[in-house]
Amino acid sequence: MNTTTTLRQAEEQIVENFSLFDDWESKYEYLIDLGKKLKPLEDQYKLEENIIKGCQSTVWLVSWFENGKVIFKADSDAVIVKGLVSMLIEVLSNRTPQEILDAKMDFIKEIGMMSHLAQTRSNGLLAMIKQMKNYALAYKAAN
Numbered sequence: 548m549n550t551t552t553t554l555r556q557a558e559e560q561i562v563e564n565f566s567l568f569d570d571w572e573s574k575y576e577y578l579i580d581l582g583k584k585l586k587p588l589e590d591q592y593k594l595e596e597n598i599i600k601g602c603q604s605t606v607w608l609v610s611w612f613e614n615g616k617v618i619f620k621a622d623s624d625a626v627i628v629k630g631l632v633s634m635l636i637e638v639l640s641n642r643t644p645q646e647i648l649d650a651k652m653d654f655i656k657e658i659g660m661m662s663h664l665a666q667t668r669s670n671g672l673l674a675m676i677k678q679m680k681n682y683a684l685a686y687k688a689a690n
Contacts, residue, residue: 554646557638558654565658574658575627582629585636588622601674603667604628608675610682612690616641617683621675631660631672639679644690647683652676 552560568574592609599606604625611618619640621632638654639647655661661669 554638554642554650558652558657561634561637561654562657571663574663578630578634579626580630581633582623582626582631585622585629585633586620588620592620593622599671599674599678601677602628602671604671606632606671606675608632608678610679610686612644612686615643615690617644617647617679617686619679619682627668628671631668632675635675635679639683642683644683644687648680648687650680 565574565577568577588607588609593607597607597609599608602623604623606621606623606628608619608621610620617640619636621636623629623632634654638652639650642650655672660672664672
């Protein structure tokens, strides 16, 4: 992730990338490609305590706090979900806790993602966002 882009610029880039595709089949293929590009999470982090509750697929999410910023890494056993978490990492990783807490995540609505995901995937996406914001809240409280 380019650390010089603002959170909103990262969201706008995702919206722009999705606008290049005319139909949802192409957008899903793009989402799958994003998932394939996500670096695999090391096995040492694929622990029960790092699994996001509320996701139909298995999603592991880890974070750490470094130089005032929250860093996220994640993986999933489902390619579409890997694409979703990849977008969240692009927008939220390497941000301050307050930036993450303030993030409205408008890009999800702007690309029409919620209306094109099955209910269980939508719930999982919301669970991922909630967990990322919970990590940010914990880091903010600790620092």
